[in-house]
Amino acid sequence: MRVAGRVAAETMEHLLAAVRPGITTAELDARADEYIGAAGGRAAFKGYRGYPASTCISINEELIHGIPGPRALRGGDIVSVDLGVIMDGFYGDLSRTVTVGAVPEDIRRMVDAARAAFTAGCAVLKAGVCLGDVSHAIEQYCRSAGYGVVRDYVGHGIGRALHEPPQVPNVGRPGTKPVLPAGVTLAIEPMITLGGDAVRVLDDQWTVVTADGQPCAHYENTVLVTEAGYEILTVAS
Numbered sequence: 487m488r489v490a491g492r493v494a495a496e497t498m499e500h501l502l503a504a505v506r507p508g509i510t511t512a513e514l515d516a517r518a519d520e521y522i523g524a525a526g527g528r529a530a531f532k533g534y535r536g537y538p539a540s541t542c543i544s545i546n547e548e549l550i551h552g553i554p555g556p557r558a559l560r561g562g563d564i565v566s567v568d569l570g571v572i573m574d575g576f577y578g579d580l581s582r583t584v585t586v587g588a589v590p591e592d593i594r595r596m597v598d599a600a601r602a603a604f605t606a607g608c609a610v611l612k613a614g615v616c617l618g619d620v621s622h623a624i625e626q627y628c629r630s631a632g633y634g635v636v637r638d639y640v641g642h643g644i645g646r647a648l649h650e651p652p653q654v655p656n657v658g659r660p661g662t663k664p665v666l667p668a669g670v671t672l673a674i675e676p677m678i679t680l681g682g683d684a685v686r687v688l689d690d691q692w693t694v695v696t697a698d699g700q701p702c703a704h705y706e707n708t709v710l711v712t713e714a715g716y717e718i719l720t721v722a723s
Contacts, residue, residue: 487576487577487578487645487671487708487710487719488719489573489574489576490527490571490572490573490574490576490577490578490719491571491578491580491708491718491719491720491721492578492719492720492721492722492723493522493525493527493571493573493578494569494570494571494578494579494580494708494720495578495580495720495721495722496521496525496722496723497518497521497522497525497569497571498567498569498580498582498720498722499722500517500518500521501514501517501518501521501541501567501569502567502582502584504517505559505565505567505584505586506559506586507558507559507560507561507586507587508558508559509558509559510554510555510556510557510558510559511543511545511552511554511555511556511557511559512554512555512556514541514543514554514567515539515540515541515543515554518540518541518569519532519540522540522571525571525573526573527571527572527573528571528572529541529569529570529571529572530569530570530571530572530577530578530579530648531568531569531570531648534648537551537553537692538553539553539554540554540569541554541567541568541569542554542566542567542568542569542581543565543566543567543568544565544566544568544693544694544704545557545559545563545564545565545566546563546564546701547695547696547699547700547701547702548566548693548694548695548702549566549636549639549677549679549685549694549695549696549702549704550566550568550581550639550677550694550704551568551692551693551694552566552692552693553690553692553693559586560586561586561587561588562586562587562588562589563585563586563589564583564584564585564586564589564593564597564701564703565583565584565585565586566581566582566583566702566703566704567581567582567583567584568580568581568704568706569581570648575646576645576646577644577645577646577647577648577708578644578708578719578720579644579648579673579706579708579720580673580706580707580708580720581675581704581705581706582705582706583597583600583703583704583705584597585597592680593680593701596633596678596679596680596701596702596703597703599627599628599631599633599678599703600676600677600678600703600704600705601705602627602631603624603627603628603633603656603676603678603705604624604674604675604676604705604706604707606623606624606626606627607620607621607623607624607627607656607674607676608620608674608709608715608716608718609623610623611666611674611709611711611715611716612666612711612712612713612714612715612716613666613667613668613711613712613713614665614666614667615665615666616660616661616662616663616664616665616666617652617654617658617662617663617664617665617666618658618659618660618661618662618663619658619660619661619662620654620658620666620674621654621655621656621657621658621659621662622657622658622659622660622662624656624657624658624674624676625656625657625658628656628676628678633678633679633680634678634679634680634681634682634683634696634700634702635656635657635676635677635678635679635683636656636677636678636679636683636685636702637655637656637657637683638684638685638694639677639685639694640653640654640655640656640675641653641654641655641656641672641673641674641675641706642654642672642673643670643671643672643673644671644672644673644708645671652664652672654672654673654674654675656675656676656677666711667711668711668712668713669710669711670710670711671708671709671710671711671719672708672709672711673706673707673708673709674706674707674709675704675705675706675707676704676705676706677702677703677704678702678703678704679696679698679700679701679702679703680700680701680702681696681698681699681700682696682697682698682700684696684697684698685697706720707719707720708720
């Protein structure tokens, strides 16, 4: 899984370096497919439950599962890139939200807050901790900072399949089971908004947007739970 995580992280770095006004989401997707293939892997999303692309690229009020296509990025956009990699039967999964040029300060703070929410959840993570403690830490950070927290979509276990038990909500109560053992691998992925918690799915049956049209951000890593804490597996060499 470390290999899959490394390739996923390196692919993400490759894509984010290409984010600029004028590039299309289809061009970014093609870059991902090429990079993953050159590394000897496969794109985990392509064909998954019929999904047509190698990445999910979501813009502004789009939260997750945006399908790459002819849309070109513009200055002032915020872009969430989500991708997964399969290497030797194991999966790595991560997402990042970045800005395209200058954006208002409240949006920049929200993008930073998605990463901070991930860090807040991991701060309590170690073997023997209840999953609800992790979810609660994410929610508490987001609520205290004034952000909406999406309930309808969650993180997940990951390993020899892209989605495995347990689900990892971004809201929760302390002490809620399961208890996490050492060795479990999770995709932890806060999804936050500048507005409310509600989302809806567009007519393409994939793209999830905020119900109130407010901007949103998504930050994800694949992590390994250890006796002492955690290890992020989606890191570049």
